[in-house]
Amino acid sequence: MKAEAEARVDTYWAEVFDVDVARIWEPGIHTTWARDPWPGVYVLVRPGVVRLRAPDRSRAELEPILQTVGGADALDVDRWQRVLGAFSPRILGPAIHSYRGDGLPVDGAGIEPVSGVEVLAFSREVGDAEFEESGLADASRMFGVRADGRLAAVSGLSDWMGQPSDIGVLTLPGLRGRGHGRRVAAAAVNDAIATAGIARWRSLAGNTASRSLARSLGFEDRGENIGIRLTL
Incomplete structure (x- = not known):
């Protein structure tokens, strides 16, 4: 992917997680406590990096749960259903974001x-x-x-x-x-x-036809995510 397109992708994710663009792929597990009204948890994973985004107004209830997240289970839908069961989670994904410049x-x-x-x-x-x-x-x-x-x-x-x-x-x-x-x-x-x-392609991780088509068109993966809507 061209450097200009790659920079735009990184800028987008930095805005989503309210972090300096130079730190967006910093290794480790990081949580952003957002002040916007979206009632849920957003999870982004790349090799060695997990970023979580959750509503600040529900931090007291959610922080103990998010602190248990590990790199290996960050996209485990069944686990999220279990640990967030009290909030009636509706999970979208996992989906993969890919780009071409x-x-x-x-x-x-x-x-x-x-x-x-x-x-x-x-x-x-x-x-x-x-x-x-x-x-x-x-x-x-x-x-x-x-x-x-x-x-x-x-x-x-x-x-x-x-x-x-x-x-x-x-x-x-x-x-x-x-x-x-x-x-x-x-x-x-x-x-x-x-x-x-730039062009962006999003598809469910399990949609093999869409994933195959994206690869055949030369798209490069740049993050896998799930969105978890909660009743808060």
Whole structure:
């Protein structure tokens, strides 16, 4: 990843955890007690680094629990469910954040902008759960490719750090494995690079198809996380 893109990623995480950017990947386990209203715990892990973010207003209840976190279990969903059980945790993830800072060669033939109306119809074909996970519901710019006269795959860009650079992609179940998703995703990547200078890809750690596609497009992993919404 280019140095400029890498610096932007580090700046983003430093802002999330309210720490100087030079210290964001400092080895060890670190906790930020945030004053914003989000009611939960956010966990970020990279090799040798665990960062936790939790609401300062609930510090008395949460600090004894967070002090027990180790590097090996920071992303253990079952453990978090158990130790935070009194707060009715709703856990999102683990998810992996990956980035790319330069463009891709892409065959643009047949790739075209698509409207929100078309994407809404497309979402009904793939199902609500997959559509929500794809991130396309929040996309402001969308690209599609057709097969046999119908929309086969869609990619989109939603805002990250104030610019359209967060990639979402989805292919109709019966048309997967034919390269449609890769083509529209590459188009979105290039648009993000041209506009924002960086593209971000987020996917659940267990989504092997999305992870494989991100790797094939040359994205570099830069953090694995879970978000734990609590009743406080």
